[in-house]
Amino acid sequence: MKLRPLGDRVIVKRIESETKTASGIVIPDSAAEKPDQGEVLAIGPGKANDKGDIKALSVKVGDRVLFGKYSGQTVKVDGDELLVMKEEDLFAVVE
Numbered sequence: 001m002k003l004r005p006l007g008d009r010v011i012v013k014r015i016e017s018e019t020k021t022a023s024g025i026v027i028p029d030s031a032a033e034k035p036d037q038g039e040v041l042a043i044g045p046g047k048a049n050d051k052g053d054i055k056a057l058s059v060k061v062g063d064r065v066l067f068g069k070y071s072g073q074t075v076k077v078d079g080d081e082l083l084v085m086k087e088e089d090l091f092a093v094v095e
Helices: none
Strands: 009-014 037-043 064-067 073-077 080-086 090-094
Touching: none
Parallel strands: none
Antiparallel strands: 009 037, 009 080, 037 064, 064 090, 073 080
16 A cells, blocks of 8 residues: 655655663663654655645655654554655754
8 A cells, every 4th residue: 555645745764773772781672762763755745834835844765754653643554554644744854
């Protein structure tokens, strides 16, 4: 199944965080926090302004982004857990 986001929405796949600390302690899944970084898999065409012109999104497919821990709507596609969120829910692009 392919997803094509509408408007100013983006589809993000979480990048899993480390399960081991620098000192070698393994963190169990129940104690691990949700990762707040992900990779943009798809973007919508953009948001329409008051005049009806479409303003393109400032992120592109493949960008690594930061977002809030509880941002977006979780969906399962082909066994993968993806997030659908508005561009305004993204905090930054990691370069």
